[in-house]
Amino acid sequence: MTRPLRKLGFLTIGLFDPDRPREGHESTLRLIELGERLGFDSAWLRHRHLQHGISSPVAVLAAASQRTSRIELGTAVTPLGLENPFRLAEDLATVDVLSGGRLNPGVSVGTPIHWEHLRDHLYPGTWEQEDFSKQRVARLLHNLAGGDVSTFSGTEGIETFSTRIQPFSPGLRERVWYGGGSHGSAAWAGEANVNFLTSSVVMAGDIENPDFATVQREQIDLFRSKHADGEAARVSQGLVVIPTDSATPEQVARYEAYAAARLPRTSAPVGPARLMFAPDLVGTSGQVAEALSGHAGFQAVDEVAFALPFTFEEADYVQILTDMAERLGPLLGWSPAS
Incomplete structure (x- = not known):
């Protein structure tokens, strides 16, 4: 049985022209502002290192925090292999304070992509020791929970030092999400009592004849079985969803071509990790809602962060977000935030 949708969010990578990067970043900020006006509960940015997409979501979300007042702001996800958990905690806590407690940091781990090409610049002389x-x-x-990170505290001259990260933002640790696509990651996230982000990519592992939705549902159920909050533990799903209700015929044709070009990768698990990709959902809000209602993964969640396609124009995103909020969301049982 499908749960009524409680929180509706969207995710973008924030593409930009390398010769005019400000325009792309401003476009992303305008979409977040639009999301707030439409009643979305959350807006999420995805990291894109050494690409023409947002490389510093935390900095962009700091700007977004000053142009919005209600919508939650998240990263989906920050790959921690390129981050120092000490410095990142300072940045996250600062943005959370500036936003009034609206930040939702999503993180993941693993060896950074193209590691052999950038390791000497990222961790010169120490890359072999990185965990x-x-x-x-x-x-x-x-760090986010306020644990000690130094053995020194007190006043030295005119300066006062703390043993924990400053600023300290109460509640931020409870808003951390782990982005995972394997059964092992789902179990770990539950045991760590963090929230769980599941997307349009999962790992089939050794499952024979896997079905994407069934595998995703297994991971959600496993996560909740390990989490202290049980069935109340927070899970957000991030499929690519493109409602076409108010789209022009030209837009619909481009959307359908985009999804069709990506469809072959969904036919079978890929590579040693046996990655599985979910098909993009393109159609009227009624058609998309019907497809989601039969999706085993979607049936287990009441929060989503639908992913916007990578290469569309701002006008396309405005149409998609508007249809999501005004037509698709209500069909899924969601009500816009006031």
């Missing part, structure tokens, strides 16, 4: 395990998440959680 890319989930211990990196544990360090970040410790």
Whole structure:
């Protein structure tokens, strides 16, 4: 049985022209402002290192925090292999304070992509010692929870020092999400009592004849079985969803071509990790709602952060977000925030 949708969010990578990067960043900020006006509960930015997409979501969300007042702001996700958990905790806490407690940091771990090409610039002389395990998440959680990061405190001259990250933002640790696509990641996130982000990519592992929705549902159920909050533990799903109700015929044709070009990758697990990709959902809000109602993963969640396609124009995103909020969301049981 499908749960009524309680929180509606969207995710973007914020593409920009490398010769005019400000325009792309401003476009992303305008979309977040639009999301707030439409009643969306959350807006999420995805990291894109060494690409023409947002490389510093935390900085962009700091700007967004001053142009909005209600909508929650998240990262989906920050790859911690390129971050120092000490410094990142300072940045996250600062933005959370500026936003009034609206930040939702989503993180993941693993060896950074193209590691052999950038490691000497990222960690010169120490890259062999770097730990890319989930211990990196544990360090970040410790820092955000106010755990000690120094053995020195007190006043030295005219300066006062703390043993914990400053500023300290109460409640931020409880708003951390782990982005995972495997059963192991789902179990770990539950045991760590963080929230769980599941997307349009999962790992089939050793499952024979896997079905994407069934695998995703298994991971959601496993996460909640390990989490202290049980069935109340927060899970957000991030499929690519493109409602076409108010789209022009030209837009519909481009949307359908985009989804069709990506469809072959969904036919079978890919690579040693047996990655599985969900088909993009394109159609009227009624058609999309019907498809979601039969999706085993969607049936288990009451929060979503629908992913916007990568390469469309701002006008396309405005149409998609407007249809999501005004037509698709209500069909899924959602009511816009006031």
